Amino acid sequence: xxxxxxxxxxxxxxxxxxxxxxxxxxxxxxxxxxxxxxxxxxxxxxxxxxxxxxxxxxxxxxxxxxxxxxxxxxxxxxxxxxxxxxxxxxxxxxxxxxxxxxxxxxxxxxxxxxxxxxxxxxxxxxxxxxxxxxxxxxxxxxxxxxxxxxxxxxxxxxxxxxxxxxxxxxxxxxxxxxxxxxxxxxxxxxxxxxxxxxxxxxxxxxxxxxxxxxxxxxxxxxxxxxxxxxxxxxxxxxxxxxxxxxxxxxxxxxxxxxxxxxxxxxxxxxxxxxxxxxxxxxxxxxxxxxxxxxxxxxxxxxxxxxxxxxxxxxxxxxxxxxxxxxxxxxxxxxxxxxxxxxxxxxxxxxxxxxxxxxxxxxxxxxxxxxxxxxxxxxxxxxxxxxxxxxxxxxxxxxxxxxxxxxxxxxxxxxxxxxxxxxxxxxxxxxxxxxxxxxxxxxxxxxxxxxxxxxxxxxxxxxxxxxxxxxxxxxxxxxxxx
Numbered sequence: 001x002x003x004x005x006x007x008x009x010x011x012x013x014x015x016x017x018x019x020x021x022x023x024x025x026x027x028x029x030x031x032x033x034x035x036x037x038x039x040x041x042x043x044x045x046x047x048x049x050x051x052x053x054x055x056x057x058x059x060x061x062x063x064x065x066x067x068x069x070x071x072x073x074x075x076x077x078x079x080x081x082x083x084x085x086x087x088x089x090x091x092x093x094x095x096x097x098x099x100x101x102x103x104x105x106x107x108x109x110x111x112x113x114x115x116x117x118x119x120x121x122x123x124x125x126x127x128x129x130x131x132x133x134x135x136x137x138x139x140x141x142x143x144x145x146x147x148x149x150x151x152x153x154x155x156x157x158x159x160x161x162x163x164x165x166x167x168x169x170x171x172x173x174x175x176x177x178x179x180x181x182x183x184x185x186x187x188x189x190x191x192x193x194x195x196x197x198x199x200x201x202x203x204x205x206x207x208x209x210x211x212x213x214x215x216x217x218x219x220x221x222x223x224x225x226x227x228x229x230x231x232x233x234x235x236x237x238x239x240x241x242x243x244x245x246x247x248x249x250x251x252x253x254x255x256x257x258x259x260x261x262x263x264x265x266x267x268x269x270x271x272x273x274x275x276x277x278x279x280x281x282x283x284x285x286x287x288x289x290x291x292x293x294x295x296x297x298x299x300x301x302x303x304x305x306x307x308x309x310x311x312x313x314x315x316x317x318x319x320x321x322x323x324x325x326x327x328x329x330x331x332x333x334x335x336x337x338x339x340x341x342x343x344x345x346x347x348x349x350x351x352x353x354x355x356x357x358x359x360x361x362x363x364x365x366x367x368x369x370x371x372x373x374x375x376x377x378x379x380x381x382x383x384x385x386x387x388x389x390x391x392x393x394x395x396x397x398x399x400x401x402x403x404x405x406x407x408x409x410x411x412x413x414x415x416x417x418x419x420x421x422x423x424x425x426x427x428x429x430x431x432x433x434x435x436x437x438x439x440x441x442x443x444x445x446x447x448x449x450x451x452x453x454x455x456x457x458x459x460x461x462x463x464x465x466x467x468x469x470x471x472x473x474x475x476x477x478x479x480x481x
Contacts, residue, residue, distance in 0.1 A: 001044040002475060003253045004206055011041065012257065019261055020187050027184050031158045034181075034261070038163035042126070049125040052090060057153075057160045059086050060135045064142045064149030064156075076143060083139035087132045094124055096328045127167030129325060133292055135160050138174035140296060147175050155181040164257040168250045168476055170268040170288035177265070185262035194444070195259030197459075201443050202252030204462050207470040209429050210246035212422050213238040214474060221389055224399050232403045234419055239389045240382045241426055244273065246477045247286070252441055271437045273381070273430075274359050276373035278342040279352035281381060289325070293318050304347060311347055316340045326388070331396060335387040342380055358438055425469070 001007050015037045023029040043050050063083045070076050138159075141147040150156050159178045165171075220227055220235030227235070251268035258265045268288050275281035282290050298318045304311050316337065323336020346352040359374065360366040366374065383400075390396035416423065436442035443462075447455040 001041050003250065003257075004203060004470075004474075007044065011037075012260075016260060024187075027182075028152075028154060030185065031152075031154045031181055034158040034163070035154060035161060038158070038161035038166060041163040042161065042166055045126050046123070052125055052128070053131060053161055054157075056087060056090065056132065056135050057157050059083060060139050060160075061150075061153055061156050063139050065151070067139075067142050068149045080139060080143045083136060087136045091128055091132045094128055130169050130171055131160060131166060133171050133289075134174075137171075137292065137296065138178070141174055147178070150178065152182070162258075162263075164254040164261075164263075165265055168247070168254070169286075170251055170254065170266050171292055172265060172288070173292075177263070180263050188262065191259045191262070195256040197443060198252045198256030198259070198441050200256075200459065200462055201441055202249040202254075202256060203466055205245040205249030205252065205429075206476070207466050209425060210242050210244075210249060210477075211474045212425065212469060213242035213245070214477075216419060216422060217242050217389070221391075221399070224395070224402065227402075229403045229405055230416070232399060234416070236382050236386050236389075236399075236403075238419075238422070240273075240385050241429075243385065243388070243477055244269075245429070250476050267440060271433060271442075273378055274374055274434065274437055275377050276355045276359060276370060277346055277351070277377055278339065278380060279346045280355040281377055282339070282343070283356075289322065293322055297321065308348065312344060315344055315347060319343065330393055331387050331390050334393060334396070335384055338384045338387060342384070361438065 001011060015033070019030060019033055023033050039050055039053075042053065060083050063079050066079045067076055070079065138147070138156075142149045155178065158181050159172075159174065162172075162177070217235055217238040220231060221239065224232060224235070248269040255265045255267070266288055268286060270284040270287065272281050272284035275284055298314055301314045301317060302310050303314060306314075319336040319340035320333055321336070323332040323334070323339075326332045326335075343352065346354075359370055386399055387393075387396045390399055432446070433442045436444065436446050439445045443458075447458050450458075
């Protein structure tokens with residue numbers, strides 16, 4: 001079920017009414033309703049994969065109970081590795097089986113040995129990369145005694161399958177989200193209104209910006225040999241805004257929907273395209289994933305505490321694994337490695353935490369230095385996204401080569417005029433994002449002090465633009481990851 005679908009527009013009010021008017025006096029019934037709604041939400045795509053979520057929930061639930069009773073270190077490690085192997089085993093099979101098989105065969109062929117091995121026609125379960133990491137964090141935190149294991153399977157199942165963030169995050173920690181299922185929840189009007197406002201902005205990002213950018217980005221990338229350098233440059237730019245508005249739009253809708261039910265999810269994006277260096281970008285982009293890798297991979301490896309070699313090794317490991325998490329393609333691995341190369345000079349020079357504040361805080365315009373740093377970081381990001389979007393490494397390299405093959409074509413005004421409407425929409429979007437960069441999301445504070453007539457006119461303008469510029473219902477891009 002898509003957030004931007006008629007199905008969800010019907011589903012959400014029904015669940016909301018049942019939650020607050022039928023189950024509001026019984027916490028366990030509320031949690032059960034969330035589980036039922038979440039399984040219906042997920043099963044709308046393919047009910048067969050509900051068994052994966054249920055099995056993963058059962059494994060980690062009983063691992064948690066086992067860790068509660070077990071003090072023997074070896075047995076505790078066995079329980080933890082049971083959770084790790086089962087969860088990553090599912091993820092590895094569905095997402096990476098064919099990738100490893102094809103590369104294994106190719107490696108032997110390179111050395112002159114032919115191996116006959118057939119790929120499997122495997123359907124990737126939607127959101128498996130997200131809920132696998134979420135439930136795995138529970139087992140790790142219980143093992144480390146950061147969290148008391150739950151005995152309430154309904155609450156735990158609700159934590160694992162919570163429908164607003166089930167298929168594309170944010171990837172919640174058990175220490176943050178699970179305790180919220182233990183507490184009695186009362187309807188908070190101001191929180192619900194703020195949630196609706198964030199849902200509205202998320203839909204604008206997805207339908208108006210991301211989906212329109214996708215139309216042109218797909219056309220240009222899929223036929224890149226037919227276009228000039230300036231058009232290819234625009235294709236990379238369109239994909240840059242497509243992936244940001246698509247994914248952050250999903251997160252906004254997920255966080256806003258959660259607020260309607262009395263839950264707080266972690267922030268997943270913090271205006272990353274206003275970053276002044278690549279380290280700041282990664283503190284602001286897909287925050288739930290980057291902090292997950294930091295806490296469960298980077299720090300256990302030693303983080304940045306060791307010598308230069310360890311810092312270099314750990315940086316490449318976390319970025320390459322992050323790239324590989326996105327998909328079974330060498331383009332994602334190169335994208336991750338490229339970001340590691342961007343990041344390393346800052347880390348080695350101990351400047352990776354130089355920009356922790358909000359850019360141009362309290363000011364309308366950035367300084368020339370800030371503007372230059374943002375432009376440089378944004379350009380590096382656009383370049384890296386080409387590898388992320390390309391079909392394969394050869395396509396990415398050819399795409400980049402063709403951009404610079406005819407430098408003069410960058411001056412062709414007609415090319416930009418051809419895409420003038422989406423460029424205008426992107427410009428308006430970035431202005432609103434810049435004005436609202438000190439809030440939790442762009443319009444969280446915008447218009448709150450205006451007269452009601454003016455404020456609601458802004459909301460209606462956003463709604464009208466969603467219907468006016470909205471086209472064919474498109475799946476969220478991160479569903480494929």
